[in-house]
């Protein structure tokens with residue numbers, strides 16, 4: 001089986017910084033409520049950037065950092081729940097923007113776990129010898145799916161993109177992976193698409209916005225993240241105490257704190273940038289990785305954890 005390593009990371013931000021103070025002029029909320037309940041202070045939202053543009057910018061930076069040409073990429077996977085179009089896929093439009101002429105390009109939908117799911121596909125594709133260089137992007141313009149009158153959701157989300165390049169190597173750095181889903185309980189976090197309407201069926205009205213039962217999702221998250229961490233360490237020689245960095249999906253600071261407490265892990269090991277970005281769904285882990293990597297040393301063991309709509313969850317164990 002081939003080894004796999006990360007060879008480049010990039011990220012990109014949407015153009016407008018929306019502060020808690022400005023949000024308080026749009027809906028009945030306050031900086032105090034948002035900060036104490038979530039830890040979020042600001043979020044970047046699109047003032048014109050598309051998902052494809054954010055994804056392409058993050059990808060171009062990852063390619064530069066990996067020192068490889070776009071034309072060398074074998075595969076491009078974009079994880080997103082906010083594609084610009086149903087067709088072509090965001091990945092195909094990124095392929096065109098980058099000039100990645102020999103890539104196979106496709107999108108996947110796994111909400112906030114999308115980057116972990118996409119990474120698993122990329123890593124397994126390299127391991128089986130089918131491809132050598134794969135670009136995985138998490139990119140979202142969630143602001144177009146938000147009901148800006150709904151204070152339960154509009155304070156939480158942001159736009160952005162992060163990108164990672166996985167490459168075949170003799171010196172394997174991906175130590176384990178774990179993913180799972182629970183479609184039965186998917187109704188706690190939903191985003192409707194085009195309703196069924198054809199010559200047989202009259203259009204039914206659907207709410208076109210992101211809807212979330214926050215308390216249910218909070219319970220799910222604080223329960224599933226420790227499981228993700230335990231599962232990804234199982235059948236490896238790596239112990240919990242060996243992990244130098246935990247990069248969790250950036251949904252809520254209280255979730256990070258609750259997991260740290262439950263697992264008796266020093267909370268300073270949990271990277272946090274949700275105060276600047278809010279929850280950017282599939283983009284949150286690669287954006288966090290891009291920012292956290294300044295603190296990584298060679299040999300550091302790192303755990304990535306995603307969880308969210310579907311319901312979906314998963315984790316990756318890496319060595320830097």
Ligand code: UT7
Nearest residue numbers: 029030033037112151152155214215217218221251252308
């Ligand atoms: O990426 C997918 C994963 N998503 C998540 O992980 C999100 C998980 N859930 C959460 O992070 C939290 O549940 C929230 C941050 C969404 C909400 O925090 P909470 O402590 O669970 O608040 P709550 O929903 O129980 O609401 C408490 C109160 C309610 O008022 P009453 O009924 O007690 O009078 C809400 O109406 O806070 C009210 N509220 C607000 N007040 C001011 C809800 N949103 C706001 C707001 N500003 N923005």
